[in-house]
Amino acid sequence: MADRHARTARPRPAHQPDGALRARALALAAGRRAAVAAEAQTLRRLERDIHDGPQQRLVRLGMDLESAVRRLDDDPERARPLLHEALEQSREALSELRALSRGIAPPILADRGLGRRCGPPRDAARVPVDLDVGLDDGARLPALVENTAYFVVTEALTNIAKHAGATAVTVTVTVDETLLRVSVRDDGRGGAHPGKGHGLAGLADRLEIVEGRLEVDSPPVARPS
Numbered sequence: 001m002a003d004r005h006a007r008t009a010r011p012r013p014a015h016q017p018d019g020a021l022r023a024r025a026l027a028l029a030a031g032r033r034a035a036v037a038a039e040a041q042t043l044r045r046l047e048r049d050i051h052d053g054p055q056q057r058l059v060r061l062g063m064d065l066e067s068a069v070r071r072l073d074d075d076p077e078r079a080r081p082l083l084h085e086a087l088e089q090s091r092e093a094l095s096e097l098r099a100l101s102r103g104i105a106p107p108i109l110a111d112r113g114l115g116r117r118c119g120p121p122r123d124a125a126r127v128p129v130d131l132d133v134g135l136d137d138g139a140r141l142p143a144l145v146e147n148t149a150y151f152v153v154t155e156a157l158t159n160i161a162k163h164a165g166a167t168a169v170t171v172t173v174t175v176d177e178t179l180l181r182v183s184v185r186d187d188g189r190g191g192a193h194p195g196k197g198h199g200l201a202g203l204a205d206r207l208e209i210v211e212g213r214l215e216v217d218s219p220p221v222a223r224p225s
Contacts, residue, residue: 134175
């Protein structure tokens with residue numbers, strides 16, 4: 001009787017919640033690994049961009065200023081073009097630093113969130129963009145979600161400008177209580193692929209951080225010859 005009771009009372013359905021919890025834990029672990037990989041990739045790219053851009057300009061700026069200082073007393077006229085060049089180098093360095101900072105998190109995003117006025121940076125939107133954000137200005141989402149959504153749109157627009165041959169892009173953002181949906185559509189040649197080695201693979205890894213999912217529908221479009 002006791003053995004029969006033990007078999008009857010065994011909590012068989014408990015295996016299903018345990019399995020769901022294990023799947024959830026595995027998904028979170030995969031998301032953390034993807035977050036670490038995406039962050040490392042972003043830092044490496046940022047380091048390379050700083051080295052190749054603003055850092056080189058600032059080195060040149062320092063050299064021009066040193067030369068101008070040496071010539072100010074004995075040959076001021078030769079110092080003048082060096083000072084003009086130094087001024088131009090400082091402007092270019094500032095412009096590049098602003099572009100890099102927008103790639104991390106633009107100030108308007110930190111201040112206002114994903115509102116209607118928070119469009120993509122100009123250097124990413126080389127193709128005309130129709131932006132439809134279903135959020136009121138001032139409505140805020142978790143910071144990590146906002147940053148990820150903005151980064152995904154920016155990267156998608158950059159890829160479109162480089163590879164799609166598109167003439168128009170539509171970005172649509174909608175949100176309900178539990179889901180933020182971002183759609184980027186263009187009229188380009190298609191053929192985008194989310195596999196490893198392609199630019200979209202990094203977006204998929206970044207979306208895992210916020211338990212998001214990347215869906216790509218990009219059949220090749222035949223162009224008239």
